[in-house]
Amino acid sequence: MFDTMTMTKIVGAFCGALLVFLFGTWAADVLYHTGGGSHGDEAAEQGYLIETVSAETTEVDEEEISFEELLAGADIDKGSKVFGKCKACHKVEPGANGVGPTLFNVVDRDIGSEAEFSYSDVIAAMDGNWDGENLNGFLENPKSFAPGTKMGFAGLKKPEDRANVIAYLATIGG
Helix, strand or coil, X not given: XXXXXXXXXXXXXXXXXXXHHHHHHHHHHHHXXXXXXXXXXXXXXXXXXXXXXXXXXXXXXXXXCCHHHHHHCCCHHHHHHHHHHCCCCCCCCCCCCCCCCCCCCCCXXXXXXXXXXXXXXXXXXXXXXXXXXXXXXXXXXXXXXXXXXXXXXXXXXXXXXXXXHHHHHHCCCC
């Protein structure tokens, strides 16, 4: 069935494949060996160190810049882009209430004072006006600022985004 030459080729191919496998394993171990482990060599040393910023450093950096400073240096164009998240519920035309009240002339307007809009009880009962501090708190987390508000938006987490949106809103109607 098989002649001697065919059998020799099959055995040679098997031995060659085994030799390549063993040589490849040995070469990989030599090239990528890191020390330690099951080989009993000396312990491996770290090749390089990646330095990271600790959470404490990040918090200190954020606290150094007050929101008033962020608001003073806010970018109206960026605020206009971030305001795109608000457009689904809020309009900027006078008297154009949607799901939310119109934001025309909202900066420094009395809280809960937009005519023809049905505010939640908690917003309607609030005193004060929508100054930078109140808008910042509300935009950061509406549910924490005014528990019971009907606004379903989760908030803007970045202080820069909130400052930019407030600066943009200050240009509308005022």
